Amino acid sequence: MARAVSNPRKALNTAIAWGIGLLIFFPILWTILTSFKTEAEAIANPPVFLAFDWTLENYSVVQERSNYMRFLWNSVFIAGGSTLLGVIIAVPAAWSMAFVPSKRTKDILLWMLSTKMLPAVGVLYPIYLLCIQLGVLDNRYALVVILMLINLPIIVWMLYTYFKEIPGEILEAARMDGAGLKEEILYVLTPMAVPGIASTLLLNFILAWNEAFWTLNLTAVDAAPLTAFIASYSSPEGLFFAKLSAASTMAIAPILILGWFSQKQLVRGLTFGAVK
Amino acid sequence: MSSKTLIRTTSALALCLTASAALAQDTTITIATVNNGDMIRMQGYTDQFTEATGIAVEWVTLEENVLRQRVTTDITTNGGQFDIMTIGMYETPIWGANGWLVPLDGLSEDYNVDDILPAMRGGLSHEGTLYAAPFYGESSMVMYRTDLMEAAGLEMPDAPTWEFIREAAAAMTDRENDVNGICLRGKPGWGEGGAFITAMSNSFGARWFDMDWNAQFDTQPWLDTLTFFEGMMSESGPAGYATNGFNENLSLFQQGLCGMWIDATVAASFVTNPEDSEVADSVGFALAPDNGLGVRSNWLWAWALAIPAGTQQADAALQFIEWATSADYIELVAENEGWANVPPGARTSLYENPDYISVPFAQMTLDSILSADPNNSTVEPSPYVGIQFAAIPEFAGIASEVSQEFSAFYAGQQTVEEALANAQAITSEAMEAAGY
Numbered sequence: 001m002a003r004a005v006s007n008p009r010k011a012l013n014t015a016i017a018w019g020i021g022l023l024i025f026f027p028i029l030w031t032i033l034t035s036f037k038t039e040a041e042a043i044a045n046p047p048v049f050l051a052f053d054w055t056l057e058n059y060s061v062v063q064e065r066s067n068y069m070r071f072l073w074n075s076v077f078i079a080g081g082s083t084l085l086g087v088i089i090a091v092p093a094a095w096s097m098a099f100v101p102s103k104r105t106k107d108i109l110l111w112m113l114s115t116k117m118l119p120a121v122g123v124l125y126p127i128y129l130l131c132i133q134l135g136v137l138d139n140r141y142a143l144v145v146i147l148m149l150i151n152l153p154i155i156v157w158m159l160y161t162y163f164k165e166i167p168g169e170i171l172e173a174a175r176m177d178g179a180g181l182k183e184e185i186l187y188v189l190t191p192m193a194v195p196g197i198a199s200t201l202l203l204n205f206i207l208a209w210n211e212a213f214w215t216l217n218l219t220a221v222d223a224a225p226l227t228a229f230i231a232s233y234s235s236p237e238g239l240f241f242a243k244l245s246a247a248s249t250m251a252i253a254p255i256l257i258l259g260w261f262s263q264k265q266l267v268r269g270l271t272f273g274a275v276k
Numbered sequence: 277m278s279s280k281t282l283i284r285t286t287s288a289l290a291l292c293l294t295a296s297a298a299l300a301q302d303t304t305i306t307i308a309t310v311n312n313g314d315m316i317r318m319q320g321y322t323d324q325f326t327e328a329t330g331i332a333v334e335w336v337t338l339e340e341n342v343l344r345q346r347v348t349t350d351i352t353t354n355g356g357q358f359d360i361m362t363i364g365m366y367e368t369p370i371w372g373a374n375g376w377l378v379p380l381d382g383l384s385e386d387y388n389v390d391d392i393l394p395a396m397r398g399g400l401s402h403e404g405t406l407y408a409a410p411f412y413g414e415s416s417m418v419m420y421r422t423d424l425m426e427a428a429g430l431e432m433p434d435a436p437t438w439e440f441i442r443e444a445a446a447a448m449t450d451r452e453n454d455v456n457g458i459c460l461r462g463k464p465g466w467g468e469g470g471a472f473i474t475a476m477s478n479s480f481g482a483r484w485f486d487m488d489w490n491a492q493f494d495t496q497p498w499l500d501t502l503t504f505f506e507g508m509m510s511e512s513g514p515a516g517y518a519t520n521g522f523n524e525n526l527s528l529f530q531q532g533l534c535g536m537w538i539d540a541t542v543a544a545s546f547v548t549n550p551e552d553s554e555v556a557d558s559v560g561f562a563l564a565p566d567n568g569l570g571v572r573s574n575w576l577w578a579w580a581l582a583i584p585a586g587t588q589q590a591d592a593a594l595q596f597i598e599w600a601t602s603a604d605y606i607e608l609v610a611e612n613e614g615w616a617n618v619p620p621g622a623r624t625s626l627y628e629n630p631d632y633i634s635v636p637f638a639q640m641t642l643d644s645i646l647s648a649d650p651n652n653s654t655v656e657p658s659p660y661v662g663i664q665f666a667a668i669p670e671f672a673g674i675a676s677e678v679s680q681e682f683s684a685f686y687a688g689q690q691t692v693e694e695a696l697a698n699a700q701a702i703t704s705e706a707m708e709a710a711g712y
Contacts, residue, residue: 040552043527065316124349132355216342217349220357221306221334232337235311236468237522237540239530239552 162196413621
C-alpha cells in the first residue's frame with residue numbers, strides 16, 4: 001500500500017525534483033539559447049538569458065560550411081549498427097551467464113568489465129595500425145565493430161542483470177513444453193525482458209552516439225560522425241561560441257528527441273527489478 | 277604533314293587532353309586543418325582552386341589539440357589519411373628531420389619562395405630545406421586601451437619594459453568597475469600559459485636547458501619570472517587568471533575589461549573589429565616588453581601547410597599549397613574582404629604593399645615578427661631552436677606538465693619554490709629517460 005504523503009511535503013518533493021531536473025538540463029538549455037545569439041552576445045558579461053536579438057545566422061553559417069546530413073547519417077549508422085550488433089551477441093551471452101552459470105561466470109563478467117578500465121589512448125596505435133593493415137581507416141563498418149566491442153561489456157552486464165530478475169522456472173516450463181534453445185530465448189525470455197533490452201539498446205545507442213575518441217581518431221571524411229562535426233567548430237584561438245553552440249544543438253537534437261519519446265521505456269528499463 | 281597525319285595527331289592530342297582533364301577532375305585531396313578565421317575563409321575560396329585545376333578538395337577541420345593528436349598518429353604510422361596537414365613551427369623541423377614530410381623543393385618560380393619572411397622560412401625548415409609553406413604567421417605584442425592609458429596619465433612607448441607594463445597595469449586597474457589593468461594567459465597547456473611564460477622568461481634571462489640539456493628551473497631568472505608574473509597579475513589581473521587562455525582574455529578585452537593584453541598578433545584583427553569588440557576604436561599596439569637584457573618576450577609561430585610522406589597525391593597537394601600560400605591568394609582575399617582580413621605574417625611583399633601597411637596593426641605585427649629570432653631566443657646560449665618552445669619531440673609532453681605546476685602556483689595551490697622544484701624534477705627525469 002502506498003504511503004500517504006502530505007500535500008506540503010508533496011509540493012516540496014515536486015519542487016526539489018524540478019529544481020534538480022532544471023539544474024541538470026541547464027547546460028543544454030544554455031547551449032541552445034547561445035546558438036540563437038550573435039558571437040558578441042554569446043560572451044556578454046553579465047550573460048543575457050532571453051532578452052537578446054534572436055538570430056538563425058549561426059545555423060545558416062553551419063549549414064553552409066558543413067555537410068550536416070553526411071555527419072548525421074554516419075552517426076546513425078555507427079551508433080545504430082554497433083548497438084544492434086552488440087545486443088545480438090550479448091543476448092545469448094547474458095542468457096548463458098544468467099541461467100546456466102559455471103564456476104567461472106563471475107570471473108568472466110569481472111574480466112569483461114575490466115577491459116573498460118583500460119584508457120582508450122593506450123590501444124590507439126595498435127588499433128590504428130590494424131585499421132591501416134586491413135584498409136579500413138575512415139570506414140563506417142570498422143567503427144561499428146570497434147564501438148560494439150567497446151560497449152559489449154556494458155551490454156552484457158545490463159542484460160545479465162535484467163535476465164537474473166526473470167524466474168528460471170518459467171524457462172524450465174517452456175523447455176518442458178518442448179521449446180528449444182532458440183524458441184526459449186526468442187519467444188519466452190526476450191518478450192519478458194523487453195523493457196530491459198529496450199533500455200539497454202537506448203543507453204548504448206546514446207553511448208555510441210556520444211563516443212568521441214575513436215570516432216575522431218579513426219575517421220577523416222567518409223565515416224566522420226557528428227562528434228567530428230562538433231570538433232570542427234571548437235577553436236582555442238577565436239571566439240566562435242555561438243556557432244559551436246549551433247553545431248552542438250544540431251548534433252544533440254536527434255538523440256534528445258529520441259530520448260524524449262522513449263523516456264517511458266528508458267525509465268522502466270532502468271528501474272526494472274529495482275523494487276521488489 | 278599530310279592531312280591524315282594532321283587529323284591523327286590532333287585526335288591523339290585531344291584524347292590526351294581529355295584524359296588528363298578527366299584524371300585531374302578525379303583527383304581529390306584531403307586537408308586536415310584548424311578552425312580559425314583565416315583557415316575557414318580559405319575553405320570558402322576552394323571552389324576557385326577546383327575550377328582552375330580540376331582538383332577537388334575535402335576538408336577535415338578539427339580543434340587544434342585534436343588536430344595535433346590526429347595528424348601525429350597518422351604521420352607516425354604512415355596512415356595516408358591526409359594529403360596536406362596544417363602544422364606549426366614546432367612540428368615542422370622535427371617531422372622534416374624524421375623524413376615524414378615531403379620537401380617543398382619543387383615550388384615554381386612564380387611562387388617566389390624568397391618572398392616568404394626569413395623568420396618564417398627558417399622556422400619551417402630543417403637544414404635549409406623548406407618542409408611547410410606558411411599560410412599565416414604571428415608573433416605576440418602588447419594590445420592596450422588608448423583611452424585608459426591616457427586617463428592614467430601615461431604614454432605607452434613603442435618598446436616598453438616589464439617595469440613600465442606593471443606600473444601601467446596598476447594605474448589602469450579599476451576594481452570597482454571590473455577593469456583589470458592587464459590580462460595574460462595562466463591556463464595550463466604548452467600552447468597556452470606555457471607558451472606565454474616561456475616567451476616571457478626569455479626576456480628575464482631564463483632558458484629551459486643549458487648547452488648540456490640540463491633543466492634550468494633551479495636558476496634565479498626562472499624565480500624572477502614567476503614571481504614577477506604572479507605579483508603583477510595579483511595586483512592588476514582578473515580573478516581566476518590561472519585558468520584564462522587566449523579566448524578568455526580575448527572575451528575580456530573585447531568587453532572593455534582589460535587595460536592591456538599581451539598575446540598573439542592575430543588577435544589585433546579581432547579587437548579592432550567593431551562588430552565584435554566594444555573597444556575597437558581605442559586600441560593601441562606596442563612591442564612585447566623586455567628587461568633590457570637584449571631579448572624581448574614575443575614569440576614566433578606560423579600555421580603552415582605540409583605534405584605528409586605517406587600521400588599518394590603529392591603533386592596535387594603541392595599545387596594546392598602553391599595556390600593557398602601565394603601572393604595571388606592574398607590579393608584575392610583583399611579584393612573580396614578588405615586588407616585587414618588577409619592572412620598576415622607570411623610574405624615580405626605584403627608589408628611592402630601601401631594598402632596593407634595602412635592597416636593599424638600591420639606595422640607592429642611586422643616589427644614583432646622581425647624582432648623574434650628562434651635561433652637566438654635566450655640571453656644565455658641554449659641548445660634548442662624555438663622561442664616559446666624547444667623544438668625537440670619531448671618538449672610538448674614536458675611543457676604540458678610544467679605549465680600545470682605553474683598554474684597551480686598562480687592559483688595559490690603551491691609556492692613558487694615548490695612549482696619550480698617540481699618543474700625541475702619533471703624535466704630532468706623526462707630528459708634523462710629520453711637519453712639526453
